[in-house]
Amino acid sequence: MANLRAIRSRIKSVQNTQQITKSMKMVAAAKLRRTQTAFSALRSFADKSGEILSQVGAGASENPYLNAHAQRDRVCYVLIVGNRGLCGTYNTALLRYLEDRQKKDGREAFLVVAGRWGKDMIPTVGIPIRRSFEISDTPSSAEARELTDYLRQLYRGGEADEIVLVFEQFKSVLSQTPGCKTLLPLTPPEGGVIDSSNMIFEPDRDSLLDALVEMYLDNSVHAALLEARTGEHSARMTAMTSASDNTEELIGELTLELNHARQAAITTEISEIVGGASALSSKQH
Amino acid sequence: MAEGFHLSVLTGDGTIFDDRVDYVNLPTGYGSVGILAGHAPMLCAVDKGILRCTKEGETLRIRVSSGIANVGNNEVTVLVSDGKME
Numbered sequence: 001m002a003n004l005r006a007i008r009s010r011i012k013s014v015q016n017t018q019q020i021t022k023s024m025k026m027v028a029a030a031k032l033r034r035t036q037t038a039f040s041a042l043r044s045f046a047d048k049s050g051e052i053l054s055q056v057g058a059g060a061s062e063n064p065y066l067n068a069h070a071q072r073d074r075v076c077y078v079l080i081v082g083n084r085g086l087c088g089t090y091n092t093a094l095l096r097y098l099e100d101r102q103k104k105d106g107r108e109a110f111l112v113v114a115g116r117w118g119k120d121m122i123p124t125v126g127i128p129i130r131r132s133f134e135i136s137d138t139p140s141s142a143e144a145r146e147l148t149d150y151l152r153q154l155y156r157g158g159e160a161d162e163i164v165l166v167f168e169q170f171k172s173v174l175s176q177t178p179g180c181k182t183l184l185p186l187t188p189p190e191g192g193v194i195d196s197s198n199m200i201f202e203p204d205r206d207s208l209l210d211a212l213v214e215m216y217l218d219n220s221v222h223a224a225l226l227e228a229r230t231g232e233h234s235a236r237m238t239a240m241t242s243a244s245d246n247t248e249e250l251i252g253e254l255t256l257e258l259n260h261a262r263q264a265a266i267t268t269e270i271s272e273i274v275g276g277a278s279a280l281s282s283k284q285h
Numbered sequence: 286m287a288e289g290f291h292l293s294v295l296t297g298d299g300t301i302f303d304d305r306v307d308y309v310n311l312p313t314g315y316g317s318v319g320i321l322a323g324h325a326p327m328l329c330a331v332d333k334g335i336l337r338c339t340k341e342g343e344t345l346r347i348r349v350s351s352g353i354a355n356v357g358n359n360e361v362t363v364l365v366s367d368g369k370m371e
Contacts, residue, residue, distance in 0.1 A: 041299040048295060049364050052355050056328065141297035141366065199357075202313065202329035211330055211353055215364060222297055 057188035076160035097178035144222035
């Protein structure tokens with residue numbers, strides 16, 4: 001009988017786990033929807049500013065962000081990790097990617113981390129961490145601007161000659177691949193070259209270009225943050241869906257086992273009664 | 286000229302305004318700039334302030350932060366970091 005009770009309590013505990021994984025899946029799905037909406041809102045803005053930048057940014061300029069430093073020795077990696085675990089290989093795959101990249105690159109590097117995950121995992125890569133930023137589950141443009149301001153400072157102060165964003169690129173809900181994007185020095189996006197010779201610039205081309213570049217940088221960082229978060233939420237949703245499916249299967253197996261045990265117990269009981277009864281009747285004769 | 290032009294006001298967090306208007310008045314660092322349909326291509330810096338646009342005789346006000354406005358092809362695109370309909 002002890003066996004029966006043990007199986008029942010296991011079923012109970014697996015059911016509890018299932019409840020947790022199911023609600024985590026639902027939370028991830030809701031957050032995914034929110035980041036996706038924010039991402040598509042940003043996209044029209046980013047497309048437009050990129051388009052204008054490609055018109056104005058063509059040709060030489062004095063803008064510090066468009067011109068590379070004479071030497072490109074120091075790299076700053078901006079590692080955008082998730083806020084939590086329980087999302088499959090989302091974070092670890094990204095970390096492995098960074099490790100490989102740094103091994104191949106070999107230049108002096110440091111890290112700026114955006115996200116809460118991996119306080120003890122990230123240092124194992126062996127790249128010193130300069131600063132960590134807290135980024136919410138649906139990054140706002142204000143959060144992105146704070147991070148971008150810091151990165152701009154690093155670049156202009158000469159502490160970094162190249163700033164590379166390292167994050168999980170969103171392919172679909174089921175697939176994200178680690179990748180990187182060079183933020184600074186900035187290469188203006190390719191665009192249809194529109195004749196801007198008769199365009200009016202108010203106040204003048206250079207200061208407009210400065211403003212545009214600032215905006216473009218903010219956008220790029222914001223887009224990367226949102227893309228990474230979208231990936232995180234979908235990775236967690238996928239992981240939690242398969243965890244829920246697994247618990248379902250486990251409950252099925254355990255129920256089967258429980259029925260077997262119960263059947264066995266009943267059979268034993270019946271044979272005991274029958275045995276007892278026949279013993280009694282044989283005694284009477 | 287009567288048919289107006291397209292105005293869109295975009296921020297990183299979403300689109301604030303996207304419609305046809307007859308007239309738009311942009312706040313800039315050197316005073317406000319009025320734009321009617323058929324304006325020459327122009328790129329201008331927007332300063333924080335109130336953007337006014339007129340649509341069928343009705344005036345709408347949008348509070349904007351600094352950014353950029355692109356005028357051309359009979360459409361005006363205003364890119365600002367922050368903005369709110371008033």
